[in-house]
Amino acid sequence: MSFRSAISDKSEFDNLFPRWNKLEPNVQKILHSQASFHSAKKGTILQSDENHCIGLVLVNSGQLRVYMMSDEGKEITLYRLFSGDMCLLSASCILSSIQFEVIVETEKNSNFWIIPSTTYKTLMAQSLPLCTYTNELMSARFSDVMWVMQQVLFKSMDERLSEFLLDETNREDNEILKITHEQIAHHLGTAREVITRLLKYLQDENAISLSRGIITIKDRSLLEERVHTPLTE
Amino acid sequence: MSFRSAISDKSEFDNLFPRWNKLEPNVQKILHSQASFHSAKKGTILQSDENHCIGLVLVNSGQLRVYMMSDEGKEITLYRLFSGDMCLLSASCILSSIQFEVIVETEKNSNFWIIPSTTYKTLMAQSLPLCTYTNELMSARFSDVMWVMQQVLFKSMDERLSEFLLDETNREDNEILKITHEQIAHHLGTAREVITRLLKYLQDENAISLSRGIITIKDRSLLEERVHTPLTE
Incomplete structure (x- = not known):
């Protein structure tokens, strides 16, 4: 694997593991002894079709992106994970009913x-608090994916692009986004040309300005308006 | 609600409830006393945005369809439920993280x-076998929805239509399908005109023949071929 081990403070683990205080002491002890700490540079693929079910990932710092990819390389972002989030789908083998593959990539350093899948599976079969937490975690991810699906099915691309730009500026707390047209196309599951055309339209409207690899938001209200009244069906 | 109560044999309930024998006797007892039996004609909406979280539905006989609908009335089928299947999303309120609405409709009589949501929620917090089962059920539905999403995102419509026709003939065990172009469009989340055009193409190819409200499969191998080599991207 292309990420390296590192030394961590286990008390950080306790603080970040959701509902740690509700777990039985023996479950806590096993999680402590089995979890290994790692670090990876931005752009590292933690899980792919070839390297699947690496275990449950609990994020300490940074940002992960979970996405699907078609045989032709078309991508769509399902959700992102931040400090304290757990990636259930990187341990999809713990649940026999999960039969799809996702890719997990670091979007920042x-x-x-990583908690080994077999460890987690064994503990989940013994611990009601862990089972209950896993249940909630899965329903939250299920909800995220359903949201993406509704966007894809029922919203026009200019609406989705405007929403994406607003979300990104909120997340980065910056009106200047360093992102290529191709990266946006991957996030939204479309072709680069479609994004380029729509961005040019938004620039002509004075909502944004474009320069090499950079998008600057000039008028948020125009983007917000676009979310409510899309150009096309 | 537009479905009526009926009298049922509780031993049927035991046989159909998945993993019944693994549940604790007190959990079995509560489920017995709280579950109510109902019947509904084909085409009844059991759950919608207005009438949501009716409880956990356990199918005795017939067929249910679970789908999403846009504000403009565009539909897409997520999955179907048959005898012995449980509909978790009709009790979505038991899981606070589930924040999307689906529609549940009877596709046959x-x-x-129905197990009340509050009953199920209480039992799930007490019973590890029930929590574990719910976990597996949710991951199975999650998997179903991801499959639909992959179809929508990554497959061309002629490929999806050919697959749909093959699936329907397998399910109904009949090469003659009584279904309108509009119904197919709803299943696949597209416009009726798109389906009509593709069906005519498949008729011209001698894969199917069309008459009012009826599609007859003439050559399965041509449809199977279409699944592997779609017309368009």
Whole structure:
């Protein structure tokens, strides 16, 4: 694997593991002894079709992106994970019913723990608090994916692009986004040409300005308006 | 609600409830006393945005369809439920993280039990076997929805239509399908005109023949071929 081990403070693990205080002491002990700490540079693929079910990833710092990819290389972002988030789908083998593959990539330099899938599976079969937490975690991810699906199915691309630009500026707390047209196309599951055309339209409208690899938001209200009244069906 | 109560044999309930024998006796007892039996004619909406979280539906006989709908009335089928299947999303309120609405409709005359959401939620917090089962159920549905999403995102419509026709003939065990172009469009989340055009193409190819409200499969191998080599991207 292309990420390296690192030394971590286990008390950080306790603080970041959701509902740690509700777990039984023996479950806590096993999680402590089995979790390993790692770090990976931005752009590292933690999980792919070839390297699947690496274990449960608990993010310490940084940002992970979970996405699907078609045989032709078309991508769509399902959700992102931040400090304290757990990636259930990187341990999809713990649940026999999960039969799809996702790709997990670091979007920023990241530190994270990995809990082996077999360990987690064994503990989940013994611990009601862990089972309950896993249930909630899965329904939250299910909800995220359903949201993406509704966007894809029922919203026009200019609406989705405007929403994406607003979300990104909120997340980065910066009106200047360093992102290529191709990267946006991957996030939204479309072709680069479609994004380029729509961005040019938004520039002509004075909502944004474009320069090499950079998009600057000039008028948020125009983007917000676009979300409510899309150009096309 | 537009479905009526009926009398059922509780031993049927035991046989159909998945993993019944693994549940604790007190959990079995509560489920017995709380589940109510109902029947509904084909085409009944059991759950919608207005009438949501009716409880956990356990299908005795018939067929249910779970789908999403846009504000403009565009539909897409997520999955179907048959005898012995449980509809978790009809009790989505038991999981606070589930924040999307689906519609549940009877596709055939159906009999089913309803377990109140509050009952199920209480039992799930006490019973590890029930929590574990719910976990597996949710991951199976999650997998179903991801499959639909991959189809929508990454497959061309003629490929999806050919696959749909093959699936329907397998399910109904009949090469003659009574279904309108509009119904197919709803299943696949597209416009009726798109389906009509593609069906005519498949008729011209001698894969199917069309008459009012009826599609007859003439050559399965041509449809199977279409699944592997779609017309367009």
